[in-house]
Amino acid sequence: MSLVIKKYSLGIAELGKQILDYADLDIGPGKIVVLVGENGSGKSSFAMSLLGIPGYERSGSVKIDGKETVGLEIDEIARLGLFVSFQSPPEIEGVTLFDFLNASYRSIYGSGGLSSFKLRKKIIDAVERVGLNVSFLERPINQGFSGGERRKSEVLQMLVLEPKVAVLDEVDSGLDIRSTINVANLLRETASHKKCALLVISHSIEFIRKLHPDKIFQLKNKKFIEVTLEEIESSGLIQESN
Amino acid sequence: MSKNGSEKIIISEYKYGFKKPEEYVFKTDVGLNEDVIRQISSMKNEPKWMLDFRIKAYRIFVNKPMPTWGVDLSEIDFNNIVYYLKPTDTQKKTWDELPESIKDTYDKLGIPEAERNFLAGVTAQYESEVVYHSLIKELEEKGVVFTDMDTGLREYEDLVKKYFGTLVPPTDNKFAALNSAVWSGGSFIYVPKGVRVAIPLQAYFRINAKNMGQFERTLIIADEGSFVHYIEGCTAPVYSTYSLHSAVVEIFCLPGSRVRYTTVQNWAPNVYNLVTKRAVAYENAIMEWIDGNIGSKKTMKYPSILLKGKNAKGIVVSAAYAGKNQEQDTGTKIFHLAPNTSSEITSKSVSQYNGKTTYRGIISIAPNAYNSKVSVKCDALLLDEESQTGTIPVNIVSNQENVEIAHEATVSRMKEIQLHYLRSRGLSEEEASSMIVNGFIDVFTKELPMEYAVELNRLIALNMEGSVG
Numbered sequence: 001m002s003l004v005i006k007k008y009s010l011g012i013a014e015l016g017k018q019i020l021d022y023a024d025l026d027i028g029p030g031k032i033v034v035l036v037g038e039n040g041s042g043k044s045s046f047a048m049s050l051l052g053i054p055g056y057e058r059s060g061s062v063k064i065d066g067k068e069t070v071g072l073e074i075d076e077i078a079r080l081g082l083f084v085s086f087q088s089p090p091e092i093e094g095v096t097l098f099d100f101l102n103a104s105y106r107s108i109y110g111s112g113g114l115s116s117f118k119l120r121k122k123i124i125d126a127v128e129r130v131g132l133n134v135s136f137l138e139r140p141i142n143q144g145f146s147g148g149e150r151r152k153s154e155v156l157q158m159l160v161l162e163p164k165v166a167v168l169d170e171v172d173s174g175l176d177i178r179s180t181i182n183v184a185n186l187l188r189e190t191a192s193h194k195k196c197a198l199l200v201i202s203h204s205i206e207f208i209r210k211l212h213p214d215k216i217f218q219l220k221n222k223k224f225i226e227v228t229l230e231e232i233e234s235s236g237l238i239q240e241s242n
Numbered sequence: 243m244s245k246n247g248s249e250k251i252i253i254s255e256y257k258y259g260f261k262k263p264e265e266y267v268f269k270t271d272v273g274l275n276e277d278v279i280r281q282i283s284s285m286k287n288e289p290k291w292m293l294d295f296r297i298k299a300y301r302i303f304v305n306k307p308m309p310t311w312g313v314d315l316s317e318i319d320f321n322n323i324v325y326y327l328k329p330t331d332t333q334k335k336t337w338d339e340l341p342e343s344i345k346d347t348y349d350k351l352g353i354p355e356a357e358r359n360f361l362a363g364v365t366a367q368y369e370s371e372v373v374y375h376s377l378i379k380e381l382e383e384k385g386v387v388f389t390d391m392d393t394g395l396r397e398y399e400d401l402v403k404k405y406f407g408t409l410v411p412p413t414d415n416k417f418a419a420l421n422s423a424v425w426s427g428g429s430f431i432y433v434p435k436g437v438r439v440a441i442p443l444q445a446y447f448r449i450n451a452k453n454m455g456q457f458e459r460t461l462i463i464a465d466e467g468s469f470v471h472y473i474e475g476c477t478a479p480v481y482s483t484y485s486l487h488s489a490v491v492e493i494f495c496l497p498g499s500r501v502r503y504t505t506v507q508n509w510a511p512n513v514y515n516l517v518t519k520r521a522v523a524y525e526n527a528i529m530e531w532i533d534g535n536i537g538s539k540k541t542m543k544y545p546s547i548l549l550k551g552k553n554a555k556g557i558v559v560s561a562a563y564a565g566k567n568q569e570q571d572t573g574t575k576i577f578h579l580a581p582n583t584s585s586e587i588t589s590k591s592v593s594q595y596n597g598k599t600t601y602r603g604i605i606s607i608a609p610n611a612y613n614s615k616v617s618v619k620c621d622a623l624l625l626d627e628e629s630q631t632g633t634i635p636v637n638i639v640s641n642q643e644n645v646e647i648a649h650e651a652t653v654s655r656m657k658e659i660q661l662h663y664l665r666s667r668g669l670s671e672e673e674a675s676s677m678i679v680n681g682f683i684d685v686f687t688k689e690l691p692m693e694y695a696v697e698l699n700r701l702i703a704l705n706m707e708g709s710v711g
Contacts, residue, residue, distance in 0.1 A: 051666050074665040075674075084666060090659045094684030095677055100667070103677065107668035140681065157667065 001029035001065065001195040003082075003165040008060035010042070010049050019045055021222035022060070027165070027197040032187065034208050035201045036232055037219035043201045044087055046219065047169045051084050052077050064165050079108050081164030085154035085171055091142045097153065098123060098137035101160050108161060119160075126159040131182055147174035155183055158190065166190065167199045172207040184210035205233060273321040276300060279423055282326045286392055286426075289399060299412035299422030306416040312602070313540040313569045318514055323486055325424040325457070381439065386470075387432040388443050391459050394430025401432060405463055409492040409520050409548075417516045421457045421490040428458035428489065433468040433499070442471040442504070442691060460491040464499035464527075471502040473691070486514050487538075493521035495529050497551060504690065506534035506698060507541070511568065515541040525551030525580075532689045533560040535570045536701060544602060546575035549583035549611075556585040561686035563679075564597030564629070565705050573602035573634075578611035589620040590683045593629035594706060600631070606638040607645055616647040623682045624655045625675070625706075676703035 003025070010020040019042030027033045037043045049056040052074045062069045069077045092100075101123050105113060114122060127134055130152040142150060151171045158166050168187065172180050184207055190196045202208055208216070208229065216232065217224040227235075270278045279300050283293040308315055381388060387398060395402050412422040433439060464470055474491075487509060495501050501521065509515050515538040521529040531545035547556035562570035576585040591599035601620045622631035633651045656678055664674035680687065680699045687695045 051662070053662050053666075073671075074662060075668055075670050078666050078668040086663060086666075090657060090663050092660055092664070092678060092681055094681030100664070100677075103669060103673070104664075104667035107670070107673065161667065 001164045001197050002063075003027045003197045003199065004061070004063045004066075006061040006063075008062065009058065010046060011057040012045060012055065013057050014055065017042070018222060020219075023223050025199075025217065025224050027199060029195040029197060030191045031214045032191050032198045032200060032211055034211060034213040034216045035199060035219060035224070036203070036208075036216065036227070041219045043219055044169050047084050047167045047199075047201060050077075050082060050167060075107070081108075082167070083158050083161055083163035083165070084167040085151075085158070085169050087169050089142050089150055089154065091140070093140055093143065095141050096138050097141055097156075100141050101137075101157065104157070104161060123160055126156050129159060129186060130156045131179055132156065148176070148179065151175060151183070152179070155186060159186065162190075162194055163196060165197045165199070167201070169201045170203065171200075172202055172204050177206075180204070180207055181210055183207075187211060205229075208232075270324060270326045272324055274300070274323070274325055274424065278325055282424060282426065285326070286395075288395065291403065292395060295407060295412075296423050296425075299407075299419050300424075302412045303416060303419035303423055306413075306419055308416060309542075312542045312571045315514065315516075315540070318486060320420075326426060384437045385432075385434040386437060386439060387430065389430050391428040391430045391461065392426070394461065398430070398432065401463065402430070402461065405461060405492065405494055407492075409494070409522055410490050410518050414518060417488045418490055418518045421459060421488050421518070425457045425459035425490065428460040428491075429462070429472070429474070430460070431462040431470060431472060433464045433470045435465045436467045437465075438469040439471070442473050444473040456487055458489045460489070462491075462493045462501060462503070464493075464495050464501045466496045467498040468496075469500045471504065473694075474503065474505045485512055486516070488515075489517045489519075491517070491519040491545075493519075493529065495521060495523040495527035495554075497525040497527060499524075500528040500530075502530040502532065503545075504532040504694075506536065506690070506694060507543075508537035508701065509541075510537065511539050513538045515539075515543065517541075517543045519543065519545040520548070521546070521556075522548040522550050523554035523556060526553045527551060528555045528557070530557040531560070531574070532686070533558065533572070534686060534690075534698065535560070535562040535572055536698075536705065538570075539567065540569040540571070542571045544573045544575055546577070547585065548577045548579060549585065549614075550579050552580050553582045554580060555583065558585075558587045558589075559686050559689050560589045561683040562589075562591040562599050563683075563702060563705060564591070564593045564599045566595040566597060568597045569600075570598070571600045571602060573600070573604075575604040576606070576616070578605075578607045578614040578616070580608075580611055582613045583611055584615040585617070587616075587618045587620075588685055589618075590623075590686055591621070591631060592623045592625065592679050592682060592702075593631050594625040596628045596630075598630040598632075600634060601651075602634045604636045604638065605647065607641050607647075609640045611641055612643040612645065614641075614645050616645075616649075618647075618649045618651075620651040621682070622651075622653045623679065624653065625679070672703070672707050676706050679706065 005025040008020055008023045011018045035043055045056065049058050050062060052072055058070065060070065064080050064082055067080055069080060069082065102119065105119055123137065124134055127137060132152050145153060151174060155171055172183055175183060187198055187200065188211065191198050200211060216227050216229060218227045270281055276297060279296050280293065283296055407422060410418050412419040431443060462472060493501055493503060507515060523529045529547045533545050535541050535543065545558060549556055556576050558574040560572060562572050564570045570591065574587055587603065589601050591601060593599045599622060603618065605616050607614055618635065620633050624631060631653055635649060637647060639645065656675065660678055661671065661674050664677060665671060669677065680702055687698055690698060
């Protein structure tokens with residue numbers, strides 16, 4: 001349940017843009033690390049690059065529980081236990097969230113995981129925990145979902161799939177105060193109960209406070225620089241509230 | 243629940259393309275002439291009017307030009323086809339009695355036992371058969387006729403004579419003429435007034451497997467206020483040594499009746515599938531075509547509905563998949579011929595590799611068809627740069643009075659981000675793309691009975707994987 005990033009360099013060839021240069025980051029089991037940074041500093045690109053999504057030039061090492069993921073395919077990395085939420089998850093016609101979760105769970109855990117009956121129970125339980133109606137499971141993925149519903153659906157997927165490492169990219173944006181607190185609590189539980197290593201990207205000071213992160217880093221000058229809550233509060237990098 | 247869960251089956255080329263020596267007891271000469279037709283008719287001990295019908299149809303066939311639209315049919319050589327082949331002289335009684343070669347074929351196909359028995363023409367003692375026999379008994383008590391077309395002609399000659407060839411006359415098109423001349427097998431169904439058949443009638447369960455012919459002919463008559471759901475064929479791949487399949491289906495929905503006709507065709511990739519399907523719906527009747535096209539080399543099929551009585555309704559839900567070297571030219575024709583008639587058309591097509599799908603539709607509103615409603619929705623999904631799709635809708639509106647026509651057509655491509663998203667949750671590339679495709683055609687799949695829906699999803703995954711990587 002750990003993420004160890006070493007000498008990670010990341011660029012977007014198409015834009016001729018360098019995001020990271022020999023950067024290191026280490027998140028242990030059950031730890032929560034927050035990543036902040038200016039708009040356009042490349043936080044989301046960094047998150048996507050961890051999944052091995054094409055279009056990024058990257059080198060260095062990204063290990064999940066000691067296993068190297070750089071060079072692997074997207075689904076191989078996912079099956080090793082990395083979960084990265086999407087900021088704008090795509091709509092997929094005719095595929096219900098339930099069927100998707102079911103298929104995803106099976107592709108990660110095989111027949112060794114929960115029985116169909118227990119998995120169903122887990123999915124329904126997770127829907128209620130994120131504050132969505134159970135009928136949501138029968139809707140096609142992301143079709144007609146509001147911004148808040150999309151965020152909750154991403155968190156729901158994390159709760160069901162129980163990854164070893166989760167990267168959550170602005171899952172709090174567009175949520176009301178109650179939902180923000182709820183999502184923060186769910187992330188804390190995921191870290192403490194499931195020993196998941198969490199990397200949370202956010203612009204909201206409220207959300208970051210509620211998370212009680214173990215460490216906060218700022219993406220700056222192509223490196224991860226450790227900062228304190230007080231430092232970022234006075235830096236103007238983050239919003240006082242949504 | 244998980245209809246979209248696909249199974250990992252890797253195939254390198256068409257799985258069903260192996261050949262077995264033919265076994266037959268009677269076969270006409272190669273090619274077609276009046277003698278061949280007389281031979282077929284006499285083999286079947288048909289009444290003279292049917293022989294006359296065949297001969298007349300043959301002459302029409304000879305004189306009719308090939309269609310000048312649709313797919314390229316220039317490859318078809320009518321002189322190089324065997325038009326009638328009687329596979330075995332008597333029905334085999336059990337699976338064990340079947341020749342090894344046929345058993346072996348079905349083994350390779352990996353299709354379920356019950357389906358094999360059907361395909362092989364076996365009357366076996368399986369549970370489903372027992373269920374089926376009691377169903378047949380129940381149907382007989384209600385006066386429902388469900389048999390093969392040859393038996394139908396023998397035993398219900400008056401009924402057949404009244405309807406046969408009246409909705410799709412031999413003059414309709416060259417292939418309808420050909421079918422009329424050489425037809426063999428198919429289903430004959432009659433549902434008496436007010437009888438509602440609760441269980442779908444499946445050709446698959448029928449004891450005589452005669453409908454599996456190359457030129458089958460199906461006739462369904464739903465009498466007033468009756469209901470029947472007929473399922474033709476199945477998603478199991480159909481191996482064929484023939485290069486041409488040309489069927490005719492005629493359906494009569496008498497006032498207040500409802501007929502649902504479900505097909506998923508999966509012909510081998512050497513087959514030209516040229517089928518004429520037409521239904522007429524009288525007052526307050528409902529006709530539904532649920533039509534899937536997965537297999538064949540080229541298909542031309544446009545299930546049509548004549549809405550002839552007031553308040554008649556036509557529904558067409560179709561899905562087509564065109565993979566490597568395939569062309570699916572499908573659609574529908576609806577003729578609104580009476581007031582207050584309505585039609586709903588939903589068409590989903592998927593093209594991959596150099597496959598081509600075309601939606602070809604005609605909506606016609608007659609002068610007296612006021613207060614009619616039409617809704618057409620055609621969606622096409624392209625999986626790669628090579629694949630092609632087209633939409634050719636034609637509206638013939640002779641009356642604008644309170645007529646509503648809604649037409650919507652979309653063409654979309656499978657998006658990278660969709661694949662990335664699904665893969666980021668652990669699905670392989672193949673699983674992700676088949677999930678997207680199966681989701682896209684879900685409005686069609688939902689109309690199928692559960693077991694077929696599952697089979698169809700697997701089939702799509704299998705077809706797509708056939709050339710992936």
